[in-house]
Structures are given as structure tokens and as C-alpha cells.
Amino acid sequence: MISGFNQGQGKGTIAVSYAWESYDEFYFGDEKMAAPPPYGGQITTQSLTLYTVYGLTDHLDIILNLPYIAAKGKGDDPMVNQDVSDLQDATLFLNWNPIQIESESGMLSFVGALGISTPLSDYEANAVLSIGNQSTRIDPKILIQYQSNDGWFANLNAGYSVRTKDVPNATVLGAKLGFAAAEFYVDLWSETQISDSDAPDIGGVPFNETRVNYTQIGLNAYYPFSEAFGISLGYGKNVSGRNVGLADRVSGGLLVNF
Template identity: 40%
Template sequence: MKFRLLITCITVLTLVVQNTQAQINPDGFFNKKGEANISLSYTYESFEKFYLGLDEVDGVPAHSEIDQNIYNIYANYGITDNITAIVNLPYIKATGNGAADPVNGSTEQSDLQDISVLVKWAPFVSSHKHGTTTGVIAIGGSYAFDYEPNGILSIGNGASSFDTKLGLQYNNNSGFFGNAFVGYSIRGEADNNLGLGTGAKFDVPNSVNAQIKLGYAGKSFYADAWFDAQKTNGGLDINSPDFAGNFPETKVNYSRIGLNLYAPVTKNIGVSLGSGTVVSGRNTGKGTYYTGGLTIGLGK
């Protein structure tokens, strides 16, 4: 259980919580059948710069700086040895340290964001002289709760989604591994509560996402370095002539890098630390986050 707890906590370290949507980034590690884990984590993120379209500006418009406190519950369960189900639920509190949001008039928003569910399957595991290669297919989606989606301070885009991901992971017998994933997210509509732009609802753009990760997974500790990115299809820039305050319809792109660490404390308990930073973006905040978590083994 100690080693299984280590590798099955890894997905919680790769959760992406942007001001657009929480996403589960899968990997090529799988629970044994009947094994379950739950992780509780806290993340602090601060945005002092912002991308207006592609232009990086000092200070977030209106708010000057935005601080996010994110409390997250994550759980996974081994349906079979090569099928793992994952559930994630974040609660986000976002605070602006300047004027009120020019769109929704608030200086603080807090609520459950999106509950996300993902099922990943390993259709094949190929053995080599020094390791194995695992193919991964993942399908899932998210449901957006009733938060206000329109504004710079909003904690999400307010749209539910359907997500698919494909990837490969190579595990060396020494413990070193690497993976690459690509995915596509089909977004639904968001409520136009404030009557901005055109239409009774917002058309949230779909997006392509990708991830590359290199790391080490041993019996006594885990570490990785990662890069991930998102690119939306269509959408508007905040500083474009067609923008009318309709934030859920904006083009939100980003690329980020980060590090994760994990160590077991007992057979059934482990702790994790992580950090990530935005290196480029479009219509999103530029900042760095720090996270810590506790993982508990509940299965066999």
C-alpha cells in the first residue's frame, strides 16, 4: 500500500486550477483493483500581472492584485488494475486588492468551482528490457456550480465540459519516468446573468491542452518537473474592439512550468508539496502558486 499510495497521489499534484476551469491531468500510474485514496490540499496563488490579449501589463485591471485560496478534495478508485476513476472538487476564494470588479461589482468571490470526473484506461502496457510503456485513454467532464462567471475576479468560466485525453508514459525500472499527453475540452454555455454582450448565454470556447512530465517515482519519495499548456479555439481578446465585458467568451491561453514532491509518512498517509508558474498567456493572470496536501489510503 505504501508504494501504491505514493504513485496514486500523483494526479492530485497535477491538477490545474486556473481562473477558467479546474482540470485533471492524468498520468500513466494506476491503482490496483479496489484501492482508493483521498487527498486534501491547500493552494495559494497570487496574480500581480495580467495578459490583456497578448500584452503583459503590471497589475491586474481594477484589482491591482488578485489572491486565490484554493481548498481541494481529490479521490481516486481502482475499478480494475488498468482502469482508475478520479473525482476532484475545489473550493476557491478570490480576493481583489484594488477597486471593485468593473463587471460584477465585487471585490471578493468564493464558492465551489467545478466538480470534475475522469476515468483513465490503460489499453496496453508494453514491456522492454529496462522498463515499460503504458498507453492511456481518459474520458471525463466537469459540472460548473452556481458562481458568477463574468468578471476578472471570477473563479471559473461557468461552463460544464466534456474532456478527452490521450497519452503515453515510459517507466524505467530504476524509477525514472516520462509522459506526454494531449487532450481536447468541449465547453458548454455559461449563464449571462448580467446581460452583457449578445445572447441569453455565453458561448465558452473549446480548448486543446497538452502536458509533458519527467520525474522519479521510488518507494521512499516522488519528484517531477512538468510543463503544460492550453490553447482555446476561437474567442475574443479582452482588449479587442468586439469585447463587451463578456469574459466567459474570451480566448484563454497559457503555458506553465512546475515542480512536485511527495513522500510517504506511514503505510497509509503521505504528504505533498508543489509549485507552478505561468510563463506565457493570453487573457489570464500571470502568477505563481504554492500547494501542500495530505493523502490517505482507504483501499486494500
Template identity: 35%
Template structure:
């Protein structure tokens, strides 16, 4: 059940922001196992960071972003999994003349492999995993606008993850990643450098029978880029943030292999990003086991 919820939580987390990479977990699906999760989320903000300075813009008002994300993971072997994520995102302002945007965003595909796994009787199980991923836009959304759902940039990611499962059912996870963004040609007719970034995530969680809860903290640090401002190409902005949140999950007793979850996320600080509050929910279901 813990593995199932982690998948649900990750699907909620995956489309938190177009500037953020795909977060992995330390659990592995067995060979032939396929699990999918469908998540829904909404976030809004009326305050955003220009550089690291908070500001508001009456010509935008409150920006609301809704997303629906399909997250699927399958076991190629017991130690190698493939992860696919596809979000549909809509974003709109409450004021001003900027047009809203709605479309499929970026398709992400990851290979995740377990490098080390050992159960120490007195302190629990330790595992080390690595992930290599690629994402690419699959629609023609506009990147260089205040109301945008993505960068239109292709990306490769590399991640290392350490997880410790304690004997009493708790687990602690920490991971670090590097996000390499490729240049993008925007509608204004010239090529823009999209800054690379490092990110770090820590999580602690556990379950009691069919109920699960966890808390997380995520930090992204962008390499050198521009700040939000008149005439500045939006994909070239350096986007950094510190976020925290929690997730809750419970199985449904009347439907086998089905569970529901809810969560919240908060932007504590940032750079060239909205100070958003996010509410998420979703369903996860084990579709099949291929042997």
C-alpha cells in the same frame, strides 16, 4: 509510493485554473483500491495578459486565489479507474470595488482506461491510457466578472497519455487532450460561446526511497475567442498559457500510508490570463481497499 505521490500532485494541479482541464496520470489503481488526496494552494498576480500583451490594472491590484481540492481515484478493475475532483475556490483583489468570490467550483468525473501496457526488459515499461471526463458547476458563482472562480460552463474532455517507466526508477509522461466547453448563459441575460481548447503536458520524475521529485511543463491552446476588455463577456475569452513547475513529496514515518507534498508553478506566457505564481501543499492517504 510513486503512484501515491502522482495522485497528490494531480490534486494540486487539478484546480490550477478554472480554464484548465483535469490532468491524468499513467498509473492505475487495482480493483477495489481507493485513494484520496486533500490539497491546498494559493496563487497571486498583479500582471495579466490582454490578448498576449502584459498589463496591470490599479483598480484590481493584486489578485489572490486560494483553493482546497478533494481528489479521489478508485479502481473499478485493474484497467479501468474512476477519478473525481471537487475544488473550493476563493478569489479577491487588493484594490478597487469588485467583490471577491468564494464557493465550490466544478465537479469533475473521469473514467480512465489502460489500452496498452508492456514491460520491455532492456528499456523499461510502456503504457498507453485514455480518459473521458465531464465537469459541471455545482454553485451559482458569477462567471462574467473580473474576479471570478469559473466559467459556469459544462465541459467534456478526452485525453490520451503515454508513459515510460525506466528501469532505474525514473518515469517520463506525455499527454494531450481536447476540452469541449458548452455554451453558458451569463447574468447579463444572453448566451456566450466558451472556446474549446487543446492542451499538452509533459512530466519527468522519480524517487529515492521515501522521497520523490518531478518537473512538468503544460501548454494550453484555446480555439478562437474574445480578448479581455470593456463589455466583453469573460467566459468567451480565449485562454491559453505555457506553465512550468515542480513537486516534492515525502512519506511520514510515524503515520502509515500518509505523506506530505509541496510544489510551485509559474506562468511563463499566456493569453487572457493572469501571470501567476502558485504555491501548493497537501496530504494523501489510502482510505481503504475493497475486495
């Protein structure tokens, strides 16, 4: 959610997006096996998200993210809930870009961000088929980005997520390599979460208190139809982890710029 690009004072974007993801393999601890019973070896999640970002100043943006999530297991046990859905967690971020160093070839930017996320509904957290962990999170982050004058850019970001209700805190690292122009935008990205090492694996504690590590990679693209409207497409995949599903994810959205 943190970005090396600012909206500009008084400018913003509203986006509505849909995402679908599914997995049939899961890491129990660091051992990969079939997705957990009684869900028939496959869990599918769909989400509808409202995202908005607005420039409070030329260097400070405020970001709001509101997701509705539905998860479904493909199982035959009538005693187990195979379908859950609800509002998940609201997230609010301030994205501040106070330092920009220009050169003949491009610009180097240093960004700081602070976010808070909190549950919007009373969804079940202690379950394999869950849409979240019922934790409030505080997420400070930093980002360094270089963008060349011809549109190519690369950035690195790092943060530490502090979480309530015995959900393990985690270090979150990310990177992007992409191209940004008026005609289109595309990036390749990766994100890694490393939970505190003293957190337990699945078994003996509630699911939302387990150690969760992952590495994801993916692709984002944006095409503007005009200055006011555009569409986005994305793909992501969990390639490794701990106590996490190896999910593939596809997404698409409609954006309105103002």
C-alpha cells in the same frame, strides 16, 4: 489529472490539499500589463480541494475532484466586489491504461481518459474576479508514458476540451519528467492550453467567452510517512499566455491511501 500510474483494483487515495496563488501582471490579449483595475494591481486566489482516486480494475481508475475557491482583489473601490468564494466545478474522470509493453529496461504505457466537469454553484462568470466560467466540459485525453526499472519516467499527454455556454473549446498539452519510488516521488511538469483561434480577446464579449491561452511549468513532490499516509508539495507558474494572469502558485496536501 490523467496519470500513467494505476491504483490497482480495490485500492485508492483520498487527498485534501490547499493552494495559494497570486498575480500582479496580466495578459490583455498578448500584451502584458499590470493586473486589471479596480483590484489595485494584485489578485490572490486560495483553494481547498478534495481529490479521490479508486481502482475499479488493475487498469481502470475513477477520479473525483471537488474544489472550493476564494478570490480576492487588493483594491479601494467600495462599489466593486473585492472578495468572492464558492464551490467551483466538480470533475469526474475515467483513466484507462489498456496497453503496457514491457522490456528489459522498463515499461511503455498507453493511456486513454475521459472526463466531465460541471459547476457546483451559481458563481459569477462574467467578471475579472471570478472563480470559473460556468461551463460544462467534456475532456477526452491520451497519454504515453515510459518508466524505467530504476524509477525514472517521462510522459506526454494531449486532449481537446469541449465546452458549453460559448466558452471557447481548447487543445490541452502536457508533459512530465520525474522519479517514482516507494520512498518518495517527484516530477517536473508543463501544461499548455491553446483556445480555438477564432475566439475573441478581452473586450466586447463576456469574460468567460474570451480566448485563453497559457503555458504553465511546475514541480510536484510526495513523501509517504507510511503505506497509509503521506504529504504532497507543489509549485507552479504561468510563464506566458493570452488573456490570463501570470500567477505563481504553491500547494500542499495530506494523502490517505487505502
